[in-house]
Amino acid sequence: MSDQDTGECREVTINYFDGTSRVATIVDREVPYPDGKLIVSRTDSKGIITHANQAFVDMSGYTRDELIGVNHYILRHPDMPAVAFAGLWETIEAGKKWHGYVKNLRKDGSYYWVKATVIPNIRNGKLVGYTSVRRKPSRSKIKESEELYATLM
Amino acid sequence: MAYNLTVSPDFAPDHISGWYFFNTWLQRQLDVGVHLELYDCFEQQREDIRNNKVDLIYANPYDASMLVREMGFRAIARPQARPDETVIAVHVDSPINTVEELQAGITVATTDDPDVHTMGMIMLEPADLDGSNVTTKEVDTYVIVAKNLLKGEADVGFFLKDAFDELSDLIKNQMKVLVSSQISVVHHSLLVGPTMQEFIPRLEERLFSMHKDEKGKGVLQSMNLEAWEPMSEEETEFMIDLIDTLVIE
Ligand SMILES: Cc1cc2nc3c(=O)[nH]c(=O)nc-3n(C[C@H](O)[C@H](O)[C@H](O)COP(=O)(O)O)c2cc1C
Numbered sequence: 348m349s350d351q352d353t354g355e356c357r358e359v360t361i362n363y364f365d366g367t368s369r370v371a372t373i374v375d376r377e378v379p380y381p382d383g384k385l386i387v388s389r390t391d392s393k394g395i396i397t398h399a400n401q402a403f404v405d406m407s408g409y410t411r412d413e414l415i416g417v418n419h420y421i422l423r424h425p426d427m428p429a430v431a432f433a434g435l436w437e438t439i440e441a442g443k444k445w446h447g448y449v450k451n452l453r454k455d456g457s458y459y460w461v462k463a464t465v466i467p468n469i470r471n472g473k474l475v476g477y478t479s480v481r482r483k484p485s486r487s488k489i490k491e492s493e494e495l496y497a498t499l500m
Numbered sequence: 501m502a503y504n505l506t507v508s509p510d511f512a513p514d515h516i517s518g519w520y521f522f523n524t525w526l527q528r529q530l531d532v533g534v535h536l537e538l539y540d541c542f543e544q545q546r547e548d549i550r551n552n553k554v555d556l557i558y559a560n561p562y563d564a565s566m567l568v569r570e571m572g573f574r575a576i577a578r579p580q581a582r583p584d585e586t587v588i589a590v591h592v593d594s595p596i597n598t599v600e601e602l603q604a605g606i607t608v609a610t611t612d613d614p615d616v617h618t619m620g621m622i623m624l625e626p627a628d629l630d631g632s633n634v635t636t637k638e639v640d641t642y643v644i645v646a647k648n649l650l651k652g653e654a655d656v657g658f659f660l661k662d663a664f665d666e667l668s669d670l671i672k673n674q675m676k677v678l679v680s681s682q683i684s685v686v687h688h689s690l691l692v693g694p695t696m697q698e699f700i701p702r703l704e705e706r707l708f709s710m711h712k713d714e715k716g717k718g719v720l721q722s723m724n725l726e727a728w729e730p731m732s733e734e735e736t737e738f739m740i741d742l743i744d745t746l747v748i749e
Pocket of ligand 1: 388429449
């Protein structure tokens, strides 16, 4: 559990890059990352989810049907600074591998931290999408990221 | 001319004879000479792969990446219900019960199996451990990894889960599992090199029905496999992409 956890609820409007937005209920409660698992998803070149493994489904709180075909920003937590994702997209669009710590929003409003790696999927020389694999982060990295991201908001 | 078949050196030594049976079975099915070459270590095998001395290989997922993307191999089959999973264990009397309790400075007993080692290191990350603050002791087999734990010569050990499960109860009962991976989509596969592409249709036909006849079934059992399953090109690419995200740079 993070030091920042209060268990409190708040309503937050999340604005996405594409001009859409939604009001989400945010609960300051961390759901622990499951030991030994990798959370895996794939997207098309625009970030639309095309594949989610069972750990992804379980941790996000959505059903697989709710996830496939929607933008990956469905997991965007309002505590994540936009610059983190700008860096992600800049890196992967340049064909490179990106690593970072991400606080993700679950359907029920609670959150989970991951250490994420995103890579471009190249088939016959062409970009067909991206794969993201998340693993369990250490508490110290979560704390560092919480502090860093607060300064970037 | 005979073709060369080889097997990733990480299989359990109990199943060596099984691979010889498989080689004999293969020659009958394809009606060509196939020579089975086994290696003790990954490096020697990789060198022979790079020198085009391998035509058919049962490879671990890490090497599959090089074979497919650099050497023009095609993965055609994978063993049914045999994902490669990694176990991290400690001595049963160790005060440690979770990975997060592990401290910098520990000694890790491991093998040169690239997948298991990579996954083991990833599962240590929640404790802020990495190559810079643990000592790794590389040994030849999983039995020796276990012995290092039992003798107190290492604090934690990395095991291929299948190999861990096959250790004797006497050894297993003296260890405690801290974490066992559950990835399920990373596994060994049978790959065909450019020199043997013409055999692929026949090979697929025979491999996928192998478990249906008595002889084939017996061979599979001796290799500790249940059946072969088809592997599509996209599944292979997906697995390789996934491995790519795990490689520690
Ligand atoms: C493969 C892949 C995985 C992603 N995973 C996440 C994720 O887990 N959580 C998240 O908030 N954004 C993720 N993103 C980034 C989102 O596409 C999006 O950029 C981000 O949520 C910020 O939303 P915004 O661009 O609308 O501000 C991922 C992108 C890609 C390509």
